[in-house]
Every structure is written in C-alpha cells, then in structure tokens.
Amino acid sequence: MNGMRSWIARRLLLGAVQTAAVVLLVFALTEALPGDAAVAFAGDQPDPQRIAAVREAMGLDRPAHERLADWVLGLLHGDFGTSLTSGRPVAGFLADGFGPTLLLAAVTVLLLVPVGVGLGVLAARHEGRFTDRLISSATLGVYAVPEFALGALLVSVFALRLGWFPPTAVGYGTGLLAHPAVLVLPVLVLLARPVCSLARLVRAGMIEALAAPYTAHAERYGIPGARVRYAHALPNALAPATQQLARTVDWLLCGVIVVEALYVIPGLGTVLMNAVADRDIPVVQGLAVVFGLATVVLNLGADLVTHRLAPRSGVAA
Amino acid sequence: MKPPMEQPMNENPVLASVTALTVEVDGRALVDRVSLRIRPGTVTALVGASGSGKTTTGLALLGEYPAGARVTGEVTVHGTRIGYVPQHPAAVLNPARRTGALLHDMARRQVRDLPRPQRRTAARQRVTEALADAQLDASAGVLGRYPHQLSGGQQQRVVLAQALLLGARVIVADEPTTGQDALTKRRIVDQLAAVAARGIAVLLLSHDLDVVRELADEVLVMRGGRVVEQGPAHRILDGPTHPWTKELLAEPRTLPYADPGRTGEELLTVDGLTARHRTAGRRAPVLNVDRLTLRRGECLAVVGRSGSGKTTLARCLAGLHRDHTGQILLDGTALPRSLRDRSREQLAAVQYVFQDARAAFDEHRPVLDQVARTAVRLRGAGHREATEEARRTLTDLGLDDALVRRAPGGLSGGELQRAALARALLARPRVLVCDEITSGLDPVTRRSLLDLLATLIRRPGGPGVVLITHDLDTAAPATRLAVLDGGHIVEQGTREQILTAPRHPFTAALLAASRRWGAAVRP
Known part of the structure; x- marks a missing residue:
C-alpha cells in the first residue's frame, strides 16, 4: 500500500506540473494572438490614442513576465483577476457559470453510468443474438449523430411541435434545478x-469476462447468474470504461459549448464563448x-479506479 | 491414496460414473466410449498424451462439454457436487477481485437458512475451515490479496479450498504437476493424498507418471479418445499389456546426450556475471555466476526450481537480458550484452529455443516460411535456397512437407517444438540454448524430442547445448550439470558426480525429491 501512496503523491505532483504547464501555455498563446483586449475594446473605430490609453489603464503596457507573475501570485491566493470587459472579478464569472454546468454534468453522469453499463451488459449477455444486434446497431447509429444535429x-420535435418541454433555458436564470x-x-x-461509447466498451469487456475461465468457475460452483455477471465478471469489464467515463465527465465539466449555446444555458461553455469573443483574456485564462x-x-x-479494477496492470506515472 | 492393503473395491459405493461416453465435435470423436467409476477416497488416474481426451472426460463429470459437441452415453453423479482444480489455478481466480470474493459468495449461499444476524459469522467460519483444510492460514491475509499477489502454491490451495468449501466429494485435478519442479510436485502430491485421505475421490488427469504411480488406485490409459487399458494402478504400471501403455511407461532416457569422447575446447564461457531485474523501481540482483563453461560437443544442463534464475541466465547468453555485469565469451571473444549490438554472425552463433513453442511462432504464417526466415536474416541466404534448406532440416527432424506448410495451429505441441529447433538450426548455431523445451510435453513426445536433441549434438559440427530445465530426469543425461538455487550456482560437475555424490544440500534435496517416487535418476 506504501507503493500506492507514493504513486498518488507522484501523480499529484505530476498533475500540479501539468496544470502549471497549462497556465503558461494559455498565457503564451494569448500573448501570441494578434491584437489584445484594448483593440477589441476600442471597437469599430480603432483610434490609436484611445487604444494606448486603454492599454495603460489595464496595465497591458507592462512587460509580459511582470503581468504573468502578478497573475500567478493572484492565483495562489484564489484571485483570478478582473474581467477586462465588465470589470467584475473573474472568480465571480466562473462561479456563476459553474452552477448550471455542474448540474447538467451531474444529472448526465447519474443517468449515463447505469444506462451505459446496463446496455453493455445486456448486449454482452445476448452476444450475437437479436438484443445484442439491436443495441449494437442503435448505439453505433446514435453515436454517429453530432450534438448540434440531435439537439x-x-x-x-419535442419543444416546437409537441410542446412538451421548453426549447431553451431563457428566462429561468441560473435556478435550473x-x-x-x-x-x-x-441532458438527452x-x-x-x-x-x-460506454455501452460499446462495457459490451466488449463483458463478452471477454463472461468467456473467461474464472466466470465459468463461479458458475460451476453455484453462484447465481446475476451475481456472477455483476460481481465477478463486470469488474473486469469496467477498467477501460472507467477511463472513457473520466474523459466524458471532463468533457461535460469543461462546458459543452454546442449544447449550452443551443439551449441558452448560462454555463461555463457560454462564459468561455463570450470571453473568447471579447478577448477577455483574464476570464479565458x-x-x-x-x-x-x-x-x-x-x-x-x-487511474485509481482502474488500478483497483485491474490490479495487475502497472499504472504509469 | 493407496490403501495399505488390497481392499475389495465393491464395498465402496460409487460416487460418480461415466458409461459409454462419446463426445464428438464436427464428426471427430474427442472421447470414444469411455466408462469409469469413481469411489470415495480413491484416486482414479486418466493417463495419456496431450489430446488423448483426458480433459474432455474430466470436464464431462462436471457437466461441461466443448462448444457444439455431440454427446452420447451417460454421466451419473450421486448426490454430490464436483470440484475442479485446473492445470493453471490462476486462470480460475478472478484478477479483478480479492481472493476471498468467490469463497465468501459460496459460503453466504450455504448459510441462507440461518437467522440473519448469525449468517456473517457462520459464513466466515466456513471459509476459514475450508482454507485450513487446504492447508492455508486465513489469518495470513490471503483472502484480502489479489490472485497475482499469491504464490503459485497459494493459488492452487485457494482453488482447492473452493472445492472443499463446495462440499465436493469428487475433485477433478487436471495436470496438477505439469511443468512443476520436483519439490513443488512433492507438495502437490502430498496435498492430493491428504484430500483422498479425507474420503474425497480424486480424478487425476495427468501424463506425469511419477505422480500417477504415487497416488493412483485405478489407472485408465487413454489414446485418441479411447481407453486402451484399465485396471488397478500396480497392475497397469508394473505389468502393462498394451503396447501404447508400454511406450508411455518406458524409462526416461539415461544414455548421455553427448558423446563423452568428443568433448572439445571451451566454446562459451560466463565470467563474473551478475544480472539484475527491475522490481518496484529498484534493480535487484537475481543471478550471480562466477564461472560457467560450455565445451564444444557437450551438453550442459542448468537445473533449478522456478525463480532460481535459470531463464535469466539463458536470456543473458542470448542477449535478451542486457542488465548485467561480467562477460560472456564465445570462443574467447566477449559477446555484446544486448542483442542489438551483436553482429549477424554472433546472433547466428547463439540460438534460443523457447519453452512455449506456440507463442514463439506467428500464428498466421506457415511454419515452413518462418523456419526459412532464419537463414535469410542471419546467413543472407536467398529465399528459394532458404526454403529448400528449411524443408530439408524439417524433414530431417521428422516433420513432413504437408505438415510444415500449415500455420502453427495445425501442429501439435511436440511438432511445433521440433519446428522451433529446426528454426534455430537454420542459423547453423555454435550454441543452442534450450529453455524448458520439454516441459508440458507428455512422456512419449518428450523422450523423442530429447533423443532428437542428442542426435543433433552428436553430429559432426553439431552445436553445444545449454539445457535449462527444472526436471532432473531431463537433466541427468547431460555431460555436465549446474545446479542453480536462489540465483547462485550451488554446485556444478559431471553427471556422475552430481547424481551419485552431490555435495550441496540443495542438490541432495532435489535428488531425494525425485527418488522418492522412483524416478529413474541413474548415473
């Protein structure tokens, strides 16, 4: 277990380095962009004198490394800086957008795991038969439809024609719950x-696990079918699915811009889109x-969950 | 367990019986009209080469048949469950669950009739008892570990404990000792004997005749799915009547592999070698060899238990393990540590034959092409010329043209190992490193492969052979033996000296473990 602890410590350290790298990269890339917030601020009549004044007011005329140092120091105190366009603290922007995004992500994951795993196990149980072919072809078909088209x-259909649900979140503010x-x-x-993708991964892993000698052994010794499937075979099938789930949650938390824009949900995706459009660098950072x-x-x-599910696989760090 | 005196078998009720069982897949009979009876406390051995139908018969007792099998005949089990201990216990232990998971699930089903508050304790009690019966201590934390954290012996005991917890009165043990060294075999035999002494019947599927001799009450000799001879163990083993049984029982080779008169100068020398492995981020030394030499025209056997460093030594010789200090000299010239730094001539000079011949071939390409490739890669021969030479060599080794045009899947284990030898020979090697090439083969196949190896050594210009093995019978006919234990060569000398006058206690223990069951270790 000691090895485990040092592994976690190494991973956390690596994570910190990765985050620092992201911070630097974002700063460098925004520096490299042509124009800056002052230019965007000046609008359609770029008057060089006015731009220079705005630059001075925002402190954009100072050398890049000084601004970076200031910003990083602020970060360490939890101060994300101030939005250039609105003058509000960036932390406030993030907090406002985080609520709806987190809510969407949480509801999605709560439904995603049972449905994805359930479909995968069901398909694997009936491998090659009608149920499996139905699930496999349906999941492949749906996967091929991009979010904006499905949305x-x-x-x-459901909002405009049938009128069952509101078409957008306009007018509901942030109190979506x-x-x-x-x-x-x-969420759909x-x-x-x-x-x-989850169902297909679980199906593949489950087919392998159900055909494994240890599954036959549990059945041979009288363990009931459902218990064999979910307690003995499924843990072996979940390792790849866990990695996929982490990527999905990541995708959800980082603001699904298309969906938020389509349904006008004031989440992080919307915040990001507006900030990029306004060249509001502190918010983007x-x-x-x-x-x-x-x-x-x-x-x-x-990785921790995978290590638990597939203890033999060495996890690189 | 052998009864001390001849007991009339009829007093013993029959626990399970198989009558005229025939199992066919695609019109080919895997098992052909096999009948047997199993009685409490007895060991019934099914003996035969690989592919003779032993496992199919054993699994039939468990009610399991190959996919798409047509089954006729009858399998009757009288009021008992049947336990199964497979050849590789790790295969039936779930890698993603702790060892105790299946045991606890089984125990929980057995205590369902108890009042709820008592169930947990009662289930735990049952698991502890089953472990104790299988000679495992539950308090040692075995249950909380994952299967890969257990030793091979512990894995086997856990699987046995599962069968005992099931309340099985019949246990099917499939090749429990194949590929194990003498001391491990000893332990497994004692364990199965203890199981039989508890009144449990054991159906032993094995081609390991030493184990059969020691344990079996009743022996059925199988060939091609049929029982060719059956009867009490002593009658079959001491006075076989069927020619196949006689062949199966023939003594292992004792004639020296190499011609003692033709031993030449030093060919390969290992000098001051220390090899390390990386484990958990540390580099731990696993092998120390001060000096070891192979002379021209001789066979050097390296004997030791699993984990003693035999394979690491072999891999160092072949340049497959480069994390070592010291020197390996071929004809007085140091060989580079890594395969990548060796010249084509050096690569050709030291050839390696792996334990698992099936894994050593690409399953999609014909065997002939893969064998011929050696001559192309290592000697720069043309494709046509190489194929012709490969065909000649394979025919010489007893594999005809039609056979070697198949993909490896179409060859038996013994045939593939011959092909692997042929592939190495096409490099015209000076040194042939054979790593456990006979483990997992049945006695008849093993003997013919070793005879073949002897023929190769005795040819003019034939290679010197380093024979890596855990099996003393296999090592005994070598010119010289080196005994490896815990990464050190504890003793080396001529076969006469090692087999008759061992100096090191470990060598003596190894000899004793082999002799106890009458193995033919004779100088």
Whole structure:
C-alpha cells in the first residue's frame, strides 16, 4: 500500500506540473494572438490614442513576465483577476457559470453510468443474438449523430411541435434545478453519444469476462447468474470504461459549448464563448486553469479506479 | 491414496460414473466410449498424451462439454457436487477481485437458512475451515490479496479450498504437476493424498507418471479418445499389456546426450556475471555466476526450481537480458550484452529455443516460411535456397512437407517444438540454448524430442547445448550439470558426480525429491 501512496503523491505532483504547464501555455498563446483586449475594446473605430490609453489603464503596457507573475501570485491566493470587459472579478464569472454546468454534468453522469453499463451488459449477455444486434446497431447509429444535429432535432420535435418541454433555458436564470423540464432536452443530447461509447466498451469487456475461465468457475460452483455477471465478471469489464467515463465527465465539466449555446444555458461553455469573443483574456485564462485542474483530478481518479479494477496492470506515472 | 492393503473395491459405493461416453465435435470423436467409476477416497488416474481426451472426460463429470459437441452415453453423479482444480489455478481466480470474493459468495449461499444476524459469522467460519483444510492460514491475509499477489502454491490451495468449501466429494485435478519442479510436485502430491485421505475421490488427469504411480488406485490409459487399458494402478504400471501403455511407461532416457569422447575446447564461457531485474523501481540482483563453461560437443544442463534464475541466465547468453555485469565469451571473444549490438554472425552463433513453442511462432504464417526466415536474416541466404534448406532440416527432424506448410495451429505441441529447433538450426548455431523445451510435453513426445536433441549434438559440427530445465530426469543425461538455487550456482560437475555424490544440500534435496517416487535418476 506504501507503493500506492507514493504513486498518488507522484501523480499529484505530476498533475500540479501539468496544470502549471497549462497556465503558461494559455498565457503564451494569448500573448501570441494578434491584437489584445484594448483593440477589441476600442471597437469599430480603432483610434490609436484611445487604444494606448486603454492599454495603460489595464496595465497591458507592462512587460509580459511582470503581468504573468502578478497573475500567478493572484492565483495562489484564489484571485483570478478582473474581467477586462465588465470589470467584475473573474472568480465571480466562473462561479456563476459553474452552477448550471455542474448540474447538467451531474444529472448526465447519474443517468449515463447505469444506462451505459446496463446496455453493455445486456448486449454482452445476448452476444450475437437479436438484443445484442439491436443495441449494437442503435448505439453505433446514435453515436454517429453530432450534438448540434440531435439537439436541433429534439427541439423541433419535442419543444416546437409537441410542446412538451421548453426549447431553451431563457428566462429561468441560473435556478435550473427548480425547473427540471428545462433540463430534459439538454441532458438527452449530452447523454446520447457517451451512452453509446460506454455501452460499446462495457459490451466488449463483458463478452471477454463472461468467456473467461474464472466466470465459468463461479458458475460451476453455484453462484447465481446475476451475481456472477455483476460481481465477478463486470469488474473486469469496467477498467477501460472507467477511463472513457473520466474523459466524458471532463468533457461535460469543461462546458459543452454546442449544447449550452443551443439551449441558452448560462454555463461555463457560454462564459468561455463570450470571453473568447471579447478577448477577455483574464476570464479565458481563469477557465483554462479550472479546466486543466478538472482534467488532472478526473484522470487521477480514473487511474485509481482502474488500478483497483485491474490490479495487475502497472499504472504509469 | 493407496490403501495399505488390497481392499475389495465393491464395498465402496460409487460416487460418480461415466458409461459409454462419446463426445464428438464436427464428426471427430474427442472421447470414444469411455466408462469409469469413481469411489470415495480413491484416486482414479486418466493417463495419456496431450489430446488423448483426458480433459474432455474430466470436464464431462462436471457437466461441461466443448462448444457444439455431440454427446452420447451417460454421466451419473450421486448426490454430490464436483470440484475442479485446473492445470493453471490462476486462470480460475478472478484478477479483478480479492481472493476471498468467490469463497465468501459460496459460503453466504450455504448459510441462507440461518437467522440473519448469525449468517456473517457462520459464513466466515466456513471459509476459514475450508482454507485450513487446504492447508492455508486465513489469518495470513490471503483472502484480502489479489490472485497475482499469491504464490503459485497459494493459488492452487485457494482453488482447492473452493472445492472443499463446495462440499465436493469428487475433485477433478487436471495436470496438477505439469511443468512443476520436483519439490513443488512433492507438495502437490502430498496435498492430493491428504484430500483422498479425507474420503474425497480424486480424478487425476495427468501424463506425469511419477505422480500417477504415487497416488493412483485405478489407472485408465487413454489414446485418441479411447481407453486402451484399465485396471488397478500396480497392475497397469508394473505389468502393462498394451503396447501404447508400454511406450508411455518406458524409462526416461539415461544414455548421455553427448558423446563423452568428443568433448572439445571451451566454446562459451560466463565470467563474473551478475544480472539484475527491475522490481518496484529498484534493480535487484537475481543471478550471480562466477564461472560457467560450455565445451564444444557437450551438453550442459542448468537445473533449478522456478525463480532460481535459470531463464535469466539463458536470456543473458542470448542477449535478451542486457542488465548485467561480467562477460560472456564465445570462443574467447566477449559477446555484446544486448542483442542489438551483436553482429549477424554472433546472433547466428547463439540460438534460443523457447519453452512455449506456440507463442514463439506467428500464428498466421506457415511454419515452413518462418523456419526459412532464419537463414535469410542471419546467413543472407536467398529465399528459394532458404526454403529448400528449411524443408530439408524439417524433414530431417521428422516433420513432413504437408505438415510444415500449415500455420502453427495445425501442429501439435511436440511438432511445433521440433519446428522451433529446426528454426534455430537454420542459423547453423555454435550454441543452442534450450529453455524448458520439454516441459508440458507428455512422456512419449518428450523422450523423442530429447533423443532428437542428442542426435543433433552428436553430429559432426553439431552445436553445444545449454539445457535449462527444472526436471532432473531431463537433466541427468547431460555431460555436465549446474545446479542453480536462489540465483547462485550451488554446485556444478559431471553427471556422475552430481547424481551419485552431490555435495550441496540443495542438490541432495532435489535428488531425494525425485527418488522418492522412483524416478529413474541413474548415473
């Protein structure tokens, strides 16, 4: 277990380095972009004198390394800086956007895991037969439909034609939980492709696990079918699925721009889109830090779970 | 367990019986009209070469048949469950669950009638008892570990404990000792004897005749799915009547592999070698060899238990393990440590034959092409010329043209190992490193392969052979023996000296473990 602890420590250290690298890269890339916030701020009549004034007011005329140092120091105190366009603290922006995104992600994952795993196990149990062919072809078909197409389709059918759900979240503010009907369509769109990839991964792993000698051995010794499937075979099938799940959660947390834009949900994706459009560098940088951290933590978690499920596989760190 | 005196078998009730069982797959009979009876406390041995139908018969007792099999005949089991101990216990232990998972699941089903609060304790009690019966200590934390964290012996005991917890009165043990060294074999035999002494019947599927001799009450000799001879163990083993049984029982080779008169100068010398392995980030030394030499025209056997460093030594010689200090000299010239730094001539000079011949061939290409490739790669021969030479060599080794045009899947284990030898020979090697090339083969196949090896050594210009083995019978006909234990050569000398006057206690223990069951270790 000592080896495990040092592995986690190494992974956390590596995660910190990765996050720092993300921070630096984001800063360097935004520096490399032509134009800056002052140019964007000046709008359609770029008056060089006005731009220079704005630059001075924002401190953009200082050398890059000084601004980077300031920003990083602020980060360490939890200060993400100030938005250039609105003058509000970036932390506030992030907090506002985080709520809806987290809610969408949580609801999606809560449905994704049982549905994806359930479909995968069901297909594996009936390998090659009708149920399997149905699930396999349906998941392949749905996976091929991009989010924006599926989202538009669902809106036109269920919101505009049938009127069952509101088409967008406009007018509900950030209190989405109080209006579950708003969430149905976006969650369906978010679920569609991850359910398919998860189900297909679980199916493949499960077929292998069900054919393994240890599964035959458990059946031979009288363990009931459901227990054999879920307690003995499934853990072997979950290792690759866990990695896929971590990527999915990462994708959800980093703001699914298409879905948020389509349903006008004020989540992190919307914040990111607006910030990029406005060249609001501090907000973009703040988002990059948050997304980087989320990715690092989620993958560490997934590796831990994988290590638990497939203890023989050495996990590189 | 052998009864001390001849007991009339009829007093013993029959626990399970197989009557005129025939199992066919695609019109080919895997098992052909086999009948047997199993009685409490007895060991029934099914003996035969690989592919003779032993495992199919054993699994039939468990009600398991190959996919798409047509089954006729009858299998009757009288009021008992049947346990199964497979050849590789690790295969039936779930790699993603702790060792105790299946045991606890089984025990929980057995205590369902108890009041709820008592179930947990009762289940745990049963598991502990079953482990104790299988000579495992539950308090040692075995249950909380994953299968890969257990030793091979512990894995086997856990699988046995599962069968005992099941309450099985019949246990099918499939090749329990194949590929094991003498001391491990000893332990497994004692364990099966203890199981039989508890009144449990054992169906032993094995081609290991030493084990059969020691354990079996009743022997059935199988060939091609049929029982060719059956009867009490002593009658079959001491006075076989069927020619196949006689061939199976023939003594292992004792005639020296190499011609003692033709031993030449030093060919390969290992000098001051220390090899290391990386484990958990540390580089631990696993092998120390001060000096070891192979002379022209001789066969040097390296004997030791699994984990003693035999294979590491072989891999160092072949340049497959480069993390070592010291020197390996071929004809007085040091060989580079890594395969990649050796010249084509050096690569050709030291050839390696692997234990698992099936894994050593690409399963999709014909054997002939793969054998011929050696001559192309290592001697720069043309394709046509190489194929012709490969065909000649393979025919010389007893593999005809039609056979070697098949993919490896179409050849038996023994045939593939011959092909692997042919592939090495096409390099015209000076030194042939044979790593456990006979383990897992039945006695008849093993003997013919070793005879073939002797023929190769005795040819003019034939290679010197380093024979890596855990089996003393296989090592005994070598010119000289080196005994490896815990990464050190504890003793080396001529076969006469090692086999008759061992100096080191470990060599003596190895000899004793072999002799106890009457193995033919004779100088």
